[in-house]
Amino acid sequence: MAQLAIVDAYQAFMSTAQPFINIGSDEQYETALETLEQVIETATDTPDDLMNPLIDMLSNAIERYEAEDEELAAFIEEAEAIPNDIALLRTLMSQHHLTGSHLPEIGDKTMVSKVLNGKRVLSRQAIEKLSARFGIRPGMFFGS
Known part of the structure; x- marks a missing residue:
């Protein structure tokens, strides 16, 4: 039954x-x-x-x-082809309604643009500053 x-x-x-x-x-x-x-x-x-x-x-x-x-x-x-650091940075910018000029941790808006376009990499110092600002682990910029 x-x-x-x-x-x-x-x-x-x-x-x-x-x-x-x-x-x-x-x-x-x-x-x-x-x-x-x-x-x-x-x-x-x-x-x-x-x-x-x-x-x-x-x-x-x-x-x-x-x-x-x-x-x-x-x-x-x-989307999967986008490097982890750039994907995370774009997500943070979107969530916090930021433009390139709002990220002095990386440099001026030209430098931010170069990073977002893959022409420059985020420096260790920039990653540390961004991590502190947004309260995230630095390792998140490198993926899992």
Whole structure:
């Protein structure tokens, strides 16, 4: 009897989850992203959390859709090609609404532009100053 109940529950779940598992449109993709965000916010971040399989299922479906969508795949490939230090610096600038002239830790806005364009690297001193200013570990400029 319990076996039939689990099959019935699974079928009911799958009929509801189908658009999230087999994402076929940008609208379903956006909905899946929003749903994943909500599920992650409710999860307790422990290995035995009952939401973990759902998080995995949604994440896998989103990854499949992103890999199959040429535009998204190209965007992801381009984003992953950005060096960690430049990606972090751009993120900090965006989050704090900064321009090149707001980062004296690196130098003038011309120097910041050169760093952002990959023509110059961040000096150790600049990384230390930026880390102190934004309250982050210097190692974050080097990735994981």
